[in-house]
Amino acid sequence: MNRLIVKIMVVLLMEFTLLNTLHAHGDHSVPCSGPHKNDPGCLVSALAAAISVNSATVDWLNEKIIVRGDNFSNSTTVTIAGIPATIGSQTANQLEIPFDAAIAGLPKGNHNLIADDGPSSSSSSISLFVKADIIDQALGGCPCESGWSTELGSLWGQKLTDCFDIAGGAGSPEDIAGTVLTDSTDPAVYPHYPIGAAFTAEPDESVCQLTRVSTPLDPAAVTDLVKTRINRQQQGICRTSLVNNVCNTITTAP
Numbered sequence: 001m002n003r004l005i006v007k008i009m010v011v012l013l014m015e016f017t018l019l020n021t022l023h024a025h026g027d028h029s030v031p032c033s034g035p036h037k038n039d040p041g042c043l044v045s046a047l048a049a050a051i052s053v054n055s056a057t058v059d060w061l062n063e064k065i066i067v068r069g070d071n072f073s074n075s076t077t078v079t080i081a082g083i084p085a086t087i088g089s090q091t092a093n094q095l096e097i098p099f100d101a102a103i104a105g106l107p108k109g110n111h112n113l114i115a116d117d118g119p120s121s122s123s124s125s126i127s128l129f130v131k132a133d134i135i136d137q138a139l140g141g142c143p144c145e146s147g148w149s150t151e152l153g154s155l156w157g158q159k160l161t162d163c164f165d166i167a168g169g170a171g172s173p174e175d176i177a178g179t180v181l182t183d184s185t186d187p188a189v190y191p192h193y194p195i196g197a198a199f200t201a202e203p204d205e206s207v208c209q210l211t212r213v214s215t216p217l218d219p220a221a222v223t224d225l226v227k228t229r230i231n232r233q234q235q236g237i238c239r240t241s242l243v244n245n246v247c248n249t250i251t252t253a254p
Contacts, residue, residue, distance in 0.1 A: 065097040081111040104136035132203035142238035144208035147226035160184040163247035197238035
């Protein structure tokens with residue numbers, strides 16, 4: 001009987017010692033979040049799987065920001081210049097942030113990008129350079145159409161211009177351009193009106209525009225009448241407008 005009592009006491013002592021050890025290391029049943037995320041055991045766990053951001057670049061052609069790093073998870077969130085960003089697709093090593101309404105209007109410049117994994121209390125930041133304002137990729141309409149019609153007056157809608165087209169599709173540049181002549185039968189008559197809509201990997205070149213050339217071979221005689229930055233969807237809409245109102249023939253680039 002005495003041996004049984006001693007054995008029970010030894011077992012209880014071992015369990016008590018184990019519980020004290022677990023508590024000292026912060027191993028408990030409550031989740032490592034909220035008021036508990038800074039518990040010692042949680043900090044050890046967070047350090048073991050801390051997320052890190054190694055690079056952040058803007059993919060202008062595909063209208064997204066690509067963040068590369070380590071240990072991203074479904075709990076990871078991203079802010080850019082303090083703005084909560086939408087994570088479109090992700091792996092443990094890469095996040096893609098689309099040009100959507102959440103970050104539309106983010107201005108040109110350097111911005112602090114922070115990736116945060118709340119439950120593990122782990123975060124990492126990097127400077128993101130944006131060379132032009134972000135445009136929501138879902139924004140539609142052709143912002144130049146009204147200006148084209150106003151500036152060209154009676155020339156708008158005549159469909160007398162030879163246009164050149166690059167329609168590369170998603171992931172490739174797209175461009176349509178031509179020169180509207182004051183007199184379609186006599187190129188010597190000025191002004192000429194180069195017109196077009198392009199979407200490229202360079203944001204400052206992703207524009208719809210109309211230019212007036214008052215006299216030949218004189219840079220001072222060149223004036224931008226209409227010029228607005230556009231997204232890929234808008235380029236397609238502007239292209240349709242030019243096909244319907246300006247282009248007589250369309251030559252597709254190889």
